[in-house]
Amino acid sequence: FLLSIVLLLPINNRILHHSSYLYFSFQFSTNMIELFRPPSSKLFTTLLLLLLLPLLAYGECTCDLEETDNANKSKVLTFKIIAIASILSGGVVGVCIPILSEKISAFNPGSNFFFMMKAFAAGVILATGFIHVLPDAFDKLTSPCLKENPWGNFPFTGFIAMMAAIAILLVENVATSYFQRLSSNKSKLVNVDEEKNGELCSEVHVHTHVTHGHAHGSVGESNESGGANLIRHRVIAQVLELGIVVHSVIIGISLGASGSPSTIKPLLIALCFHQFFEGMGLGGCISEAKFKVRPIAVMAAFFALTTPIGIAIGIGITNVYKENSQTALVVEGVLNAASAGILIYMALVDLLAADFMSAKIQNNGKLQLHVYVCLLLGAGLMSLLAKWA
Template identity: 60%
Template sequence: MVNLQVCSFNMVGILFLLSLILPTISGDCTCDANTEEKHNSAALHYKLGAIASILLSSVAGVCLPMLGKKIPALRPENDFFFVIKALAAGVILATGFIHILPDSFADLTSPCLNQNPWGNFPFSGFFAMVSAIATLMVDAYATGYYTRLHFNKQANAGELEGGANENDGHVHVHTHAVHGHAHGAVIPTESMTLPELTRHRIIAQVLELGIVFHSVIIGIDMGASQSVSTIRPLVAALSFHQFFEGIGLGGCISQAKFETKSAAIMATFFSLTTPLGAVIGIGISSTYNENSPTSLIVEGTFNGLASGILIYMALVDLLAADFMNPRLQNNFKLQLWVNAALLLGAGCMSLLAKWA
């Protein structure tokens, strides 16, 4: 399993890096300067309200699928879970296509940037393609690596017990697997094979990484804005977005059968990322210029990378895996519900692009 501590360290590093880079250049370019009247005090009140709303929505969304032990309908083996997961996947897919990727194109083709090289090459699409391919490679390599690692351990354990009888060998392998689980190793469960469990765990962690990329950006953008008319619609839009994105991530965490501590770390980090980004934005609002070349390049690059990750994860790891599931294909009524949920999630998130 990918080391959660390393992932958390990298994510914190992203937050710290952005807090240093984005405010460094005030920028001389005013071609797209915001001419709306600014009300710092009123804007701050809206920002604080937005932080609280987004935090609560994130916690509720990511924790809801993880309550499957207490709410039978939310267990991964139930039909309703397929419907909820499709709804969340639609939200994530629309986030990548409708919100993040167009923002990246807008940033990296801004007239505030030099025509060469930014105007002569579609960097946003390139970054999205590279991140999607990289996600595929990480997904395939990590799954294969941890699967081989587990089976090699089993083979070595069997060789060490070569002189023992068959029953003793079985007991040793079982004990070894339990010992590995205590240290965070990936082992199969009663209802899931080893490759499936390994894949679910990698999916959950890669998906969270993609979410963190764009959550930091939207948090900083909201926190740095001084326009009440800009912030007001973001409160509802981002709360909706974080809630259903949290459901998608929470569903992946639930399917991955993480230990309680690991699941809590992932849920907490997801819930805090956008609010922390907003706090950073508030802190740099006096010097932050969204039209400075540095801000445009950093935001455009991160948005391009995040869009590729989220689009890949939504289509390949969330939707394709469920749509090709024999249980779904053998149930026409469930197929209709899942397709309707996908269209509803994607449609609602696309509609929000009108305001945010």
């Protein structure tokens, strides 16, 4: 018994990781049991196996990289190039469908189908945050390859996600209020100039001048409300893109740095659908924000190119990138946690709460049922992809 323990302890973790060594260790342990076992000592055998099994199981946990077979390197590179083209295509198609379909009456903001499409997109984004990004952040920041102090002494993943959501709330409020004040000041300047010239602009504000005073009509209030909503939609679209882009870069780098064909093949198909669904969610927000052509093109291209660029970066750093190094784990874990907080907040607060509490959905039971089904469908399909990606 003592001899088997002494011989097993000095073995390097990397060697313990290989299945051939595990088999050898088990056979060696069995032989030692047979050699030193007292007659009819089943208790001794049981205790010895219980002591050795944790040691063998520990061999499966390693912070070292697996060696990539040279014969597979060209095959892996081929899969990565295919992944770049496929994911780029999926992202472009996904983000462009809502944007280009804007001229179709069914896709116009305010239509029932548009609300259903937004609910589906919100479900996709919600599942991305909860099912894809947040668990990965937990895995990274609770890895045994990180030091126990401080990473094992505090739930950093949840804390970072929470702080990211609070930060996005602050950014949205500050940005929206700033642009509203800016728009309001411009409107006041225009009205003052018009009043000085003695012109009445009933399409912007209905003015009734009594003893040099004036009252604002419902048309002006409606326009102000529409302007505030437009500003809010634009802030939402930009913040949502930020959250999606952060985790897309990480996904791309991880895929590009991977050296296993068996890992890349299922990821390739899953990530194509992943980008497609995310693109639909982002495209819906962009179309609702009513940007001009140039900002729309920039945002769509930025989203579509992010993951392929991440893959290209991963290919370039394959030889130096160590996914289990402390630096890589901390950087990826922190960014994933922040991205998860952003996506979850955006899905629940900016997309679902705003639409589901609107008068159009509240007063239409049939539409309410349809948007719930679309929400569950989007969340379910995106959650299903977690089986492969």
